[in-house]
Amino acid sequence: MILRSLEIENFRIFQKSEFEFGERLNVVYGPNGQGKTTLLEAISVTCLTKSFRTRQDTDLIRHGQTFFRVVAHFRDDMGVERTVEIRFDRSSGKRILLDRSRVISAAEHVGTFPVVVLSPDDDEITMGPPERRRRFINIVLSQLDRSYLALLQEYVRVLKQRNAILQEARESRFGLSKKVEPWNQKFFQIGREITNRRARFVEALNLKAAPILSELTTGAESLEIRYEPSFRPEWDSYEKFSAFLDENLNLEIVRGTSLFGPHRDEVLFLLNGVELRRFGSRGQHRSCLLALKIAEYRMLLEGKGESPIFLLDDVYGEIDEFRERALNDYFGELRQVFITSHQRDIKFNISHDLMQKIHYIHMDMANLASQEEVFEP
Amino acid sequence: MNLSSPSLEKLIAELAKLPGIGRKSAQRLAFYLLKQPQEEVENLARALIEVKQKTRTCSVCFNLTEGDPCPICRDEQRDRQTLCVVEEAHDIFAIEKLGQYRGLYHVLGGVLSPLDGVDPEHLHIRELVERCRQNVKEVIIATSPSAEGDVTALYLAKLLRPLGVKVTRIARGIPTGSDLEYVDEMTLLRALEGRSTLE
Numbered sequence A: 001m002i003l004r005s006l007e008i009e010n011f012r013i014f015q016k017s018e019f020e021f022g023e024r025l026n027v028v029y030g031p032n033g034q035g036k037t038t039l040l041e042a043i044s045v046t047c048l049t050k051s052f053r054t055r056q057d058t059d060l061i062r063h064g065q066t067f068f069r070v071v072a073h074f075r076d077d078m079g080v081e082r083t084v085e086i087r088f089d090r091s092s093g094k095r096i097l098l099d100r101s102r103v104i105s106a107a108e109h110v111g112t113f114p115v116v117v118l119s120p121d122d123d124e125i126t127m128g129p130p131e132r133r134r135r136f137i138n139i140v141l142s143q144l145d146r147s148y149l150a151l152l153q154e155y156v157r158v159l160k161q162r163n164a165i166l167q168e169a170r171e172s173r174f175g176l177s178k179k180v181e182p183w184n185q186k187f188f189q190i191g192r193e194i195t196n197r198r199a200r201f202v203e204a205l206n207l208k209a210a211p212i213l214s215e216l217t218t219g220a221e222s223l224e225i226r227y228e229p230s231f232r233p234e235w236d237s238y239e240k241f242s243a244f245l246d247e248n249l250n251l252e253i254v255r256g257t258s259l260f261g262p263h264r265d266e267v268l269f270l271l272n273g274v275e276l277r278r279f280g281s282r283g284q285h286r287s288c289l290l291a292l293k294i295a296e297y298r299m300l301l302e303g304k305g306e307s308p309i310f311l312l313d314d315v316y317g318e319i320d321e322f323r324e325r326a327l328n329d330y331f332g333e334l335r336q337v338f339i340t341s342h343q344r345d346i347k348f349n350i351s352h353d354l355m356q357k358i359h360y361i362h363m364d365m366a367n368l369a370s371q372e373e374v375f376e377p
Numbered sequence B: 001m002n003l004s005s006p007s008l009e010k011l012i013a014e015l016a017k018l019p020g021i022g023r024k025s026a027q028r029l030a031f032y033l034l035k036q037p038q039e040e041v042e043n044l045a046r047a048l049i050e051v052k053q054k055t056r057t058c059s060v061c062f063n064l065t066e067g068d069p070c071p072i073c074r075d076e077q078r079d080r081q082t083l084c085v086v087e088e089a090h091d092i093f094a095i096e097k098l099g100q101y102r103g104l105y106h107v108l109g110g111v112l113s114p115l116d117g118v119d120p121e122h123l124h125i126r127e128l129v130e131r132c133r134q135n136v137k138e139v140i141i142a143t144s145p146s147a148e149g150d151v152t153a154l155y156l157a158k159l160l161r162p163l164g165v166k167v168t169r170i171a172r173g174i175p176t177g178s179d180l181e182y183v184d185e186m187t188l189l190r191a192l193e194g195r196s197t198l199e
């Protein structure tokens, strides 16, 4: 799939801008603070309905405005032109309009235009807290699996409802067991389903990423990705789960929150049998992340039958010889790539055809200012 | 906006309060109404006042009605051993339009939602249990296919089953997150036909 052009309105520093893109490598260059990352962010919003930089959609609205709007024109691998418009309004929320005619939900949309993002923030996937790994899995799995996002949204809803009951129980336990029981049942049903899908996904991810890491390190490192679900395997029926919850209900009431479920899942990355997060070197973290991202790309490509777009934010400032070689080895298989860079000329040597057709997008104050409305309050 | 007519401005403001009506639609409607003959506008105004004065809830099923009990509850031709449980009275409209269902209804007045402070005692559940003690054989739960709708169904099933009532749930053919009101008729019909017994 190719992103051909993008219209942006009231999105962070952009007032109203239009961009055209090249079919292979797009280099977005200019000094910092001129909207390079924001352009990539707007692209990710058209694919994921969410930014890779913030969970708060209101953060994306330009200062003093009430809404933002992004319109992307894609051409899929079959050659069909597709359009998606995402509009977020402070008061009425988000609206996704596909092909100018059909209003769809986020759960329906995500995965239609697959995307892989690699930003400095992604270091947290291997280094940060468990929620960063769950988020990584959620983003890939939501794109791969048509019903996963809806399932996840429903889970979050049930979790909030259940937590509300637990918090209320701190005041009064009157009728508590009767009240919480049906929520437990739904919680188990959805939680089990999410756990199963994550387990299958992590297994597939491992199969894809391990050989890549092995190649990257010329066989020196072997990767194992291990899913550690909060739901124990022995809870194979609701009765068993329910009995366990009953035993731990007091603890949950004291904490005022649900202590068991997919929102507590962990994923471990083991390098040569040693936990990467605790013992890994910076280089090991980076090669692992790169292997994950290439694996993500390949899984989406195979799973969707559509080549994802690849967004590479600001990693070039710190490119080293290792990554240069890695990019050289793997970039050839990517279809359309967007990278941000300080300079126009990227300071590394990539031989394949991706480098032959570079489309440059210059971002600077003048460029932005020309699109700015002159307005003094 | 600075309109020369405060009464027109007032009408636009009132119309804009209606669900799904934005400021622009409200203006269009207001100007449309202004162009209508005096009689038409008075008919509309009277209809608005009458519906508010005359409509009440049925003391048996909590449907909206002018007479009590409602015409559905009074209809001796209907199957009095089957109850269809819905969230709101407008869900009855959606199912009645199909012309397929011949039983009676029970309006809950919402779904369980601890986040919004909606507990069983805030819904017409006690009244439903009372009705089920009197010769009801099957209860079809047609709450919306949301987490809350499902959990309400589970709660009711647990409550009603000991009374010897068969409790079924309409199939999840309905897209998640949608109100019954907005589901097209074929989907709703299939959902009613494909209902399953709640475990």
Ligand SMILES: [Zn+2]
Pocket: B058, B059, B060, B061, B062, B063, B069, B070, B071, B072, B073
């Ligand atoms: Zn009635």
